[in-house]
Each structure stands twice: as structure tokens, then as C-alpha cells.
Amino acid sequence: MTDDLATQDTSEGEIALEDLPDDVPVGDPEKED
């Protein structure tokens, strides 16, 4: 089981790192409730 955990979901994201924004505002009350 631990081996499964270790090997899942380790693929690198496809978006180029330099394209990622520094600021990601999170939390939206209108979508929350």
C-alpha cells in the first residue's frame, strides 16, 4: 500500500513553471454557500 501511495500522482504539472502566477486569490463566498 505504501508503495502505491508513493508512486501515484507524481507526474509533473504541464503548465510551464514560469507561466504560473505568484498570486492566486482563493475563497469565493458566492460559490461557498
Place this chain on the structure above:
Amino acid sequence: MVNAPNRPIFQPQNPAKSGCKLGWSSCTCFACAMVLDIAFFGAKVPTGCTIRTKTGDVSGGTTLPQVDAVATNSYGVNLETHTGSNVATYEYAARQLKAGRAFILQIGTHPLLSTTFRSTRGSINHAVACGEGRGWFRNTAGWMEPKEVLVYDPAADHRYAWVDQGPSWWPWLLVRQAAAALQPWGEDDSRTLGGNRMYAAFMPAPKVAYRYGGTLTAPVPDQVRAQSPIAGRSAIVRSRPTSLASDTVVGPIANGTLWWAYQKTHGVKPAGSASDVWYGDWTGTRWIHSSNLQSVGGDS
């Protein structure tokens, strides 16, 4: 009863419970408040709402750089923030967590919606505090990762039957999936961050205040569990290892509670014990005699 030393007070962001008008849009601030609670060892507990106010931002959600600035300028806590091209890897985050560095994590909630950890109605960008890990194991890549992480999700207030009540032990795999599901350009843009990337802000490594001749444990921290040697009794936390007087009692700690020891020293030897070794937290203000601890030296 004394709480585990590194655990903060849970702060719900729900305005009905926090009294914070901007509560729903302040998840990053509330997650930050709980990380600062850990960093201050509970001695100073800013509210998520106070942090929100100090950002000076009164509309919409907040970002990691915003709360980083508040933590630094208002509380003197220099968070190590990883966003954009400097995102943290899973390995880096796990290593920091194991070293006692709690962190704020920005996530996408989509992977949570079908689990008992669900806290939001829909799939949104969100933020949680990751406090500690357990079940550490060396993975096939050779680095240590936890089986589970104690997550303080400020939206997990059980306001509905389907909403979890935090804090909860999330599988580390789920933490990773949620981190990967963050939508960096907002929920109206379908692009997700992807694997092995985390928008995270880590608290500084705990600074050990050596007292009573304390020396650093090995490993650091030494994860141990409280266990009274007397059946039916709780282990006792004391303010110093040099006396068994009643005024040194901080309080009982439930058997089985995880305790992070950063220093040990020789102190008073309780009657009936062959040992004078005591284990202290990183502040040097809470000590447990070795006879009240189990699993010394092991990963927990």
C-alpha cells in the same frame, strides 16, 4: 488536559461562527492564523479575521504573498512562501512537515467533494493549514513521506451534515491531489496546477529554547507518546524537570497523545523510577519524565 504541544485551536471561517464578515473569502487568512498559532506555541493566537484586516484587502479572496506580508510585518514570523515558478514539490513539503514546519496550502476542492473531508459546496480554490504528519515511511524514491496529515480546513465546521469537522487526518495522497487541483487562474479557467506542485507557505523551523541543561534530541523532533506507567492515570506535563512540587504541574496529558520532544535533560528522579531523564518541548517550558513516555526515538 494538556493538548499536544504543536496543535493549534481550530478556527472556522464561517461568519456565523467567527464573527468575521469576510470570513468566507478569508480561508488563506484563517489557515495562516492557525499556522501562526503553531509557530507561537499557542502563546499568541491571531484570529483569521485580524489577519484579513491587516491585509488591507476588503474584497474577494486573499493570496499567500498577502498573508506572508502580514505574518512578517505584524507578527515577526517569516513564512517561506512557494508560489509561481517557485512552487514546492511533494518531497520538499514532506521534509518540512517532518521537521515541524506547519504550512498553509492552497488547494482545489474538487478531489474532496466525494470524500468525508468535503467542506465546500462546489469545486473551488481554497486554503488549509497542514499541521503535522503521521505514519512516516520511506517511499520507493527514497524520501520520507507521511501516510496522513492533520489538516485544519477552516471551512470544515460541520455546518451541514455533509461538511466535515476539522481538524482531520487527510490521507497524504488526498493532500497531494487537492494541491494539484488548484486552478491558478481562478475557477473560471479550467487549467489546474498539476502534480508535484504545491502553493504553500511554511512556518520557520521551531527554534529550540534550551532550558535546565537541555540538549537536542536525536532525531529532531523525537516523536514520543504520553503513557502513564500507572494504570488508570494520565501522564503529567510539568513546567520544569527539576521539581515534582504541585506548582510545576501544567496538567495531565491523555495517554497515547503524540508529544514532540526537542530537548532532554537530567532532572529530578521520581520515587520508584530508575531514571532522571526528562523530555522537553521546543520552548523548554513543558517537560515529561521519561517514565511517562513511550516509543521514544521512533517515527510515529
